[in-house]
Amino acid sequence: MLTVTNDTARGPLAHAIVDTLVHRIGKDEHAALPHDWLAATILTVRNEIVERWMDSTRAAHAAGAKRVYYLSLEFLIGRLLRDALANLARRDEVAEALAQLGVALPELEEIESDAALGNGGLGRLAACFMESLATLDLPAYGYGIRYVNGMFRQRIDDGWQTELPETWLAHGNPWEFERRESAYFVGFGGEVIGTEQGVVQWVPAEAVEAVAVDTPVVGWRARRVNTLRLWTAISLDPFKLDAFNRGDFQGALADQLRAETLVRVLYPNDSTAAGQELRLRQEYFFSSASIQDIVRRHVQYFGDIRTLPDKAAIQLNDTHPAVSVAELMRLLIDHHDLSFDEAWGITQKTFGYTNHTLLPEALESWPLPLFERLLPRHMQLVYAINARLLREARKADGVDERAIAAISLIDEGGERRVRMANLAFAGAHSVNGVAALHTQLMKSTVFADLHRLYPDRINNKTNGITPRRWLQECNPGLTALVREAIGDGFSDDALKLTALVPMADDASFRERFAAIKRANKVALVHHLRDAMGLRLDPDALFDVQIKRIHEYKRQLLNIIETVALYDQIRSHPERDWVPRVKLFAGKAASSYHNAKLIIKLANDVARRVNSDPSIDGLLKVAFVPNYNVSLAERMVPAADLSEQISTAGMEASGTGNMKFALNGALTIGTLDGANIEIKDHVGDDHIVIFGLTADEVAAKRADGYRPREVIEGSKELSQAVNAIASGVFSPDDPNRYRDLMNGLYDSDWFMVVADFDSYTAAQRQVDARWADRDRWRRSTILNVANMGWFSSDRTIAEYAREIWGVM
Numbered sequence: 001m002l003t004v005t006n007d008t009a010r011g012p013l014a015h016a017i018v019d020t021l022v023h024r025i026g027k028d029e030h031a032a033l034p035h036d037w038l039a040a041t042i043l044t045v046r047n048e049i050v051e052r053w054m055d056s057t058r059a060a061h062a063a064g065a066k067r068v069y070y071l072s073l074e075f076l077i078g079r080l081l082r083d084a085l086a087n088l089a090r091r092d093e094v095a096e097a098l099a100q101l102g103v104a105l106p107e108l109e110e111i112e113s114d115a116a117l118g119n120g121g122l123g124r125l126a127a128c129f130m131e132s133l134a135t136l137d138l139p140a141y142g143y144g145i146r147y148v149n150g151m152f153r154q155r156i157d158d159g160w161q162t163e164l165p166e167t168w169l170a171h172g173n174p175w176e177f178e179r180r181e182s183a184y185f186v187g188f189g190g191e192v193i194g195t196e197q198g199v200v201q202w203v204p205a206e207a208v209e210a211v212a213v214d215t216p217v218v219g220w221r222a223r224r225v226n227t228l229r230l231w232t233a234i235s236l237d238p239f240k241l242d243a244f245n246r247g248d249f250q251g252a253l254a255d256q257l258r259a260e261t262l263v264r265v266l267y268p269n270d271s272t273a274a275g276q277e278l279r280l281r282q283e284y285f286f287s288s289a290s291i292q293d294i295v296r297r298h299v300q301y302f303g304d305i306r307t308l309p310d311k312a313a314i315q316l317n318d319t320h321p322a323v324s325v326a327e328l329m330r331l332l333i334d335h336h337d338l339s340f341d342e343a344w345g346i347t348q349k350t351f352g353y354t355n356h357t358l359l360p361e362a363l364e365s366w367p368l369p370l371f372e373r374l375l376p377r378h379m380q381l382v383y384a385i386n387a388r389l390l391r392e393a394r395k396a397d398g399v400d401e402r403a404i405a406a407i408s409l410i411d412e413g414g415e416r417r418v419r420m421a422n423l424a425f426a427g428a429h430s431v432n433g434v435a436a437l438h439t440q441l442m443k444s445t446v447f448a449d450l451h452r453l454y455p456d457r458i459n460n461k462t463n464g465i466t467p468r469r470w471l472q473e474c475n476p477g478l479t480a481l482v483r484e485a486i487g488d489g490f491s492d493d494a495l496k497l498t499a500l501v502p503m504a505d506d507a508s509f510r511e512r513f514a515a516i517k518r519a520n521k522v523a524l525v526h527h528l529r530d531a532m533g534l535r536l537d538p539d540a541l542f543d544v545q546i547k548r549i550h551e552y553k554r555q556l557l558n559i560i561e562t563v564a565l566y567d568q569i570r571s572h573p574e575r576d577w578v579p580r581v582k583l584f585a586g587k588a589a590s591s592y593h594n595a596k597l598i599i600k601l602a603n604d605v606a607r608r609v610n611s612d613p614s615i616d617g618l619l620k621v622a623f624v625p626n627y628n629v630s631l632a633e634r635m636v637p638a639a640d641l642s643e644q645i646s647t648a649g650m651e652a653s654g655t656g657n658m659k660f661a662l663n664g665a666l667t668i669g670t671l672d673g674a675n676i677e678i679k680d681h682v683g684d685d686h687i688v689i690f691g692l693t694a695d696e697v698a699a700k701r702a703d704g705y706r707p708r709e710v711i712e713g714s715k716e717l718s719q720a721v722n723a724i725a726s727g728v729f730s731p732d733d734p735n736r737y738r739d740l741m742n743g744l745y746d747s748d749w750f751m752v753v754a755d756f757d758s759y760t761a762a763q764r765q766v767d768a769r770w771a772d773r774d775r776w777r778r779s780t781i782l783n784v785a786n787m788g789w790f791s792s793d794r795t796i797a798e799y800a801r802e803i804w805g806v807m
C-alpha cells in the first residue's frame, strides 16, 4: 500500500512527519511500516493539539472556572485520528502531506485500533459527551480506567460467538501521556481505628498506586481540548527482590500481577457473580483515584475545600462510580476534618447521578460482607448516611415501613446488600434519566419512594450523539450535499439542519440524496464482501439491527419475523416482494446463554436462507462479527431501515436510533426510550411505530399474559416458532432452539409473541413505503432535517445549565 516517492514538492508538514518518523519512531521512510506512519502522523498532529490543550487548561485556571468531572467506567471512544483531524479542520492538509510521501491517509485511519473501553450505549454516550463538552468550551475531565484489553473481540466460529482479548494497545498508543507524577494510593481491606483525639483512621491491608494516563479530547473547530484521564495501576512494591533471591520468582512479581489484574478487562455489563469482587475493586480504584485528584486540584487552586461545590461538578455515569459518594465523605471527614453534616452538604451539592437502566437485574448492589471486608471505613459511612436518610424519611408524611425498606441504602430482604443506586440518589442533588419515558418510569417504579421524599431531584436529560462523528465523519457524501444545500452551520448548531425541510420536496435533491445512500451501501457491500465473503445487492432494502445482544432488545423478534418472511416468499414467489438484506451485529455477554444462542440462530437462519435458490436472492441475512464503533460508522450511513424494537419500557433511551435517523434511515420501532421523542421530532408519518406501549406491557404482565394462546392463534407465528423449535435451521442439532422457543410459549417476559403480529404488519407497511420511492426519500430527508435536536451539544448544554451550573 505504501510506496515511497522521491517527490521534490514536499511541504513543511510532510517534512515534519518524516522528522517524527525518524526521531520519534526510529525508522527511515524505506523501513517504515504502516503502523510507523500512523504513529508518526498522530505524533505530528498531536503537537498542535497539545498546544491547544495547554491553552485550554491555562484559560480555565486563569478564569477560576468551575470544572465538570464525568466519572465513567466506560468510554467507547473508537478511533481518534479521523475525529481529531476533522475537529482541527486539518484533514485535507494532512492527507495532502501524506500523499506527498506516497502514503494514503484513509489507509492509515483504517489501521488505527478502536479504543473499545465500553460495552455499548452508556460508554459511547460518555465519548459523545466528552466531544460536546470540548465543543461547548466547557472545562471538563473524563475519568475512567485504562483497560489493557477493554471489551472482548468477537469471532464467529460456526455461528457461535467466541470471545478473544482485544489487543488495542499492541502497537502502542500515541495519543496518550502517562503522568507518573499524578499518582495516588488506593487502599483495600484492613481496619478502622479510632485515635484518642476521636479521629478515625482507616488502615488498609493492601494498596495499589493509581497512575494517570491522559488523552486529549479535541472539540469541534478545536475550540477547546479537554482531558480524558484514565487510571492504570501499579504495585507499590512491583518486584520483591528478597522473594526472588529465595528462588520464589512468581512470588516476587505477585503484587504487580494483582495490580495489573485490576486494569485488565472491562466487565461485560450482564456478567454474573464471576469476578464480582474484582469489579467492586475496579469501581473503588477509579473512584478513589478520581476523587483524590479532584480534591487535590481544588485545594491547590482554591485553597479551601469548603468551596468545592462552587468549582467542581461531578457526574456519576450510572452507579459504577457511586462509591465516590462515600469516598468524598471519607476525605472530607477523615482528611479535612469537616463535620459529618458539613461534609454531607458539600457532597450532595457536588454530585449528580445519571441512571441508564431500570432492569432490576442491572441495578448494582454488593453483598454487605464483601463491601465491609474491602471498604470497612466506607461501610461505616454508608451506615451513617443511611441513618440520616432514614431519619429524614421517618419525619415525612405517609412514609411507612415498606417505604423505609425501599429507601434504605441496605437491602434487607435475604442476604444483606448495599444498594448503589440508593447511595447515588441520596448523595446527589440531581438524579436524571436519559429519555422522557425513562425518567417518568424512574419516578413511578425503582425510585418511587425516594422520589416522593425528594420530588425535585429527578429530572430528564434526553441523550444525544455528536453530529461530528455521526454525520460529518462517518458520512462525508451526505455532509457535502447538506453543506451545499444549507451551508456548514449545522456542524456548530445541528438545529440548522431544519433548513433541509423544504429540500424534501425538491425532486433533484431527492435524487442526489438517494445516490449518496446508494454509494454508502455499495461501500458497505464491498467491505462485507472482502471481510466475510458476502454477496449483497445494494438495491435491496438494507434492514439493520446493530446493538448489544439482549433479550429485551428483541433481536429474536426480528429473526422470527425473518423466518416468517422467508416462509411467505417461498410459498408465494409470484408476489411483488421487496428485496431485503437483514443485517445483524452485536456482542453477547460471555455468561449470557440465551444471547449467545440468539447469535447462533441468526447465523443458522442466514446460512439456510442465503443458500436457498428458490427465493432468488429476495432475502439475505447476515450476522457481521465484532461490532464496534468503527463498524457502526460503516453500517449506519448504509442503512435504509433502523430496527429499534425493544419491549416498551425497557430501553432507557437508545442512541443508535438517533445515529440511523440522522443518516437518513427510517425507524421501525416501539414507543420506547428516545424513539418516542424521535417520533415527535420527525413526525408520525416518517417513522413506523408498532407494538404495545409501556403501560400496556405492564398491564399485560399484571393480568396473567398467556403467550401460548397467542402463538396458537397465529398461523404465521406458530409456523415460524415451530420451524425453529423443530430444528429446520439446525439439522445438525434439532433440539438446539427447543428451550428458547419453549420460553416463548411459557412466559415470554419480553413480549415477542404479543408484538409479533403488529411487527409483521409494520414490516409490510415498510415494504409499501419502500415501493413508493419518492415518498420514502422524502421521509428520509425529513428525518435528517429534524434530528438536530438529538445532538449531544443540546444534551450537554442542558446538563451544564440545569445540573452543573456552568453555562
Ligand code: 26V
Residues within 6 Å of the ligand: 120, 121, 122, 123, 125, 269, 270, 271, 318, 356, 357, 359, 361, 362, 363, 434, 463, 651, 652, 653, 654, 655, 673
Ligand atoms: C446492564 C445489565 C447488567 C446486568 C444484567 C443485564 C443488564 C442489562 C443492561 C445493562 C445496561 C447498563 C447500562 C446501559 O448501558 N444502559 C444504556 O445506556 C444508554 C445511554 O444512556 C441508553 O441509550 C440505553 O438505552 C441503555 O440501555
